[in-house]
Amino acid sequence: MSARSRARRTSLPLGLVLPAAALLALALAYPLGRQVVLSLQSFGLAQQFGAPPEWVGIQNYRDLVGDSYLWTVVLRTVIFCFVNAALTLGIGMGIAVLMTKMTSWVRIAAQCGLLLAWAMPVVAAMIVWQFLFDTEYGAVNAVLTWWGGDYESHSWLASPMSFFAVATLIVVWMSVPFVVFTLYAALTQVSDDVVEAAEIDGAGGWQRFVHVVLPSIRPVLLVVLLLQLIWDLRVFTQIYTLQKAGGITRDTNLLGTYIYSLGIKGGDFGTAAAAAMFMLALTVVVTAPYIRMMLKQED
Amino acid sequence: MATPGRRRTSTPLWLTANAVGLAVLLVCIFPVYWMISRSTLPNNRIRTKDQTWLPLNPTNDNYGRVLDGDGFRNALTTSLAVTLMTVAVALLFAFLAAVAVSRFRFRGRASFIMTLLLIQMIPAEGLFISQYKMLEGMSLLNSVFGLTLVYVASVLPFTVWTLRGFVDGVPMELEEAAMMDGCSRLRAFFTVTLPLLAPGLVATGLFGFIQAWNEFTLALVVMTDPAKETLPVWLIGFSESRSRGVDWGAIMASSTLITIPVIVFFLIVQRRMVAGLTAGAVKG
Incomplete structure (x- = not known):
């Protein structure tokens, strides 16, 4: 091969990748670097009138770490993430397993329902659920009152616990379909022969599930779990809209909404950037096992 | 099975x-x-x-009120502009990158693929502060171009990944056969491979459409001017403001209008999405 054509062979693919790489560098890599700089600067009243930001070193990080509120929010975020991921996976797994036992028309009907819930835009879903839990005209209060409960004009978003219960219900409702479809697809791939062999060896239904079915869908299960953890860690829209609908912001902030209220609403971009670095660090910690797994595959 | x-x-x-x-x-x-x-x-x-x-x-009074109001129509215009531009740019850039990754072995290929996978894990909430400052500096706040820029970046990794799968699916031999018959490499690609990729481009484009159409967080951050809101941001504002508890009918009608295109497109791409999300995560 001539030197000229070898040069062409390497420059053509690089040229093809260039637009995508350049755009990602501009819209993601540059802000990431910029964020580190921002987190070392202070933004106050003077900066709103055009003064350049002041260098404060790691003062923003010091302030955050010293503020017990940050730790409350971080803890809340992590708990919310784990509870939601666990519930989503548990419920999704249960439905997926039972799906293999359903009469076919029931299964198809359930799949259609799940597909509809999955397709629902997050904002539309939030609006409808808010309406269902509305204090005055919500269907939930109407049904509970009709059943004899004392739910006339009950406000679901007033206390933090009840706020997070509603948020969890909505997040799980929206996330379960993906888990069910993925796990059901994996379950149908489990070899019937192996399961039958275990049955002949005298394994009961539960034993077959734990020792044969579960190990064979393990890779899919792991991926779904990690995706779910990532998604539930970054939950923003649901919390933000519920806060707008009547939650007490300070008692219900998760990291995403906290960063938003610090930076975009409060104008304190330095502290917000530092808090955002916490969010990125938390993502790395949660997804580290997954990234290690990927790196191993790449080698 | x-x-x-x-x-x-x-x-x-x-x-x-x-x-x-x-x-x-x-x-x-x-x-x-x-x-x-x-x-x-x-x-x-x-x-x-x-x-x-x-x-x-x-x-159909509720629908009439929503469609006659300025708010919905303004937001619809913005949403359509941002969504269509995002899909067009993301598809073009991703297509080129997917061809490179699938058809060539070059230095930096593996790290490019790794970077795409890692980027998908970055939460928007961890970066929107500095993206806001960047767009502010470029005078692209409240601009459809600014929002499109950050949207393309967020859908690009998945788009490249999915398209790569489709390009992989078209055997090289078909192209080579056309080249034997005297086609140039470029021509062989455009006449043989590209038509076979059409379904993949449509599915990936629809996926990008759904993503951009539904996105809330970045739109809320970038479009601070009420006149520049996208549909999701407008809808949340509409539901919380004067109409709260007063005009639930109109709020439900707007939600339905926003949902319809998504459900239609979603049903088309659903099968590929299950495969894409997990394959993108499993395969190296």
Whole structure:
């Protein structure tokens, strides 16, 4: 091969990748670097009138770490993430397993329902659920009152616990379909022969599930779990809209909404950037096992 | 594929399974049913303690009010502009990158693929502060171009990944056969491979459309001027402001209008999405 054509062979693919790489560098890599700089600067009243930001070193990080509120929010975020991921996976797994036992028309009907819930835009879903839990005209209060409960004009978003219960219900409702479809697809791939062999060896239904079915869908299960953890860690829209609908912001902030209220609403971009670095660090910690797994595959 | 349920299932398990199936159907469908049915009722029948479960005597007044209002139409224009530009740019850039990754072995290929996978894990909430400052510096706040820029970046990794799968699926031999017959490499690609990729481009484009159309967080951050809101941001504002508790009919009608295109497109790409999301995550 001539030197000229070898040069062409390497420059053509690089040229093809260039637009995508350049755009990602501009819209993601540059802000990431910029964020580190921002987190070392202070933004106050003077900066709103055009003064350049002041260098404060790691003062923003010091302030955050010293503020017990940050730790409350971080803890809340992590708990919310784990509870939601666990519930989503548990419920999704249960439905997926039972799906293999359903009469076919029931299964198809359930799949259609799940597909509809999955397709629902997050904002539309939030609006409808808010309406269902509305204090005055919500269907939930109407049904509970009709059943004899004392739910006339009950406000679901007033206390933090009840706020997070509603948020969890909505997040799980929206996330379960993906888990069910993925796990059901994996379950149908489990070899019937192996399961039958275990049955002949005298394994009961539960034993077959734990020792044969579960190990064979393990890779899919792991991926779904990690995706779910990532998604539930970054939950923003649901919390933000519920806060707008009547939650007490300070008692219900998760990291995403906290960063938003610090930076975009409060104008304190330095502290917000530092808090955002916490969010990125938390993502790395949660997804580290997954990234290690990927790196191993790449080698 | 193994047929599930071929082995004999005990009666109690069978009953439980089917009961759960019907419960799942109900829980999934009810909110959607409620949204659509309330959107066809006048407000005096929504704002009552005894709810009508069946929407008898429906009306399209709510839809009329929404479609006549400036808010919805403004937001629709912005949403369409941002979404269509995002899809067009993302598809073009991703297509080129997918061809490079699938058809060539070059230095930096593996790290490019790794970077794409890692980028997908970055939460928007961890970066929107500095993206806001960047767009502010470029005078692209409240601009469809600014929002498109950050949207393309967020859909690009998945788009490249999915398209790469489609390009991989078209055998090199077809192109080589065309080149034997005297086609140039470029021509062979455009006449043989590209037509076979059309379904993949459509599916990936629809996926990008759904993403950009639904996105809320970045739109909220970038479009701070109420006149520049996208549909999701407008809808949340609409539901919380003057109309809260007053005009639920119009709120439900707007939600339904925003949902319809998504459901239609979603049904088309759904099969590929299950495969894409997990394949993108599993394969190196």
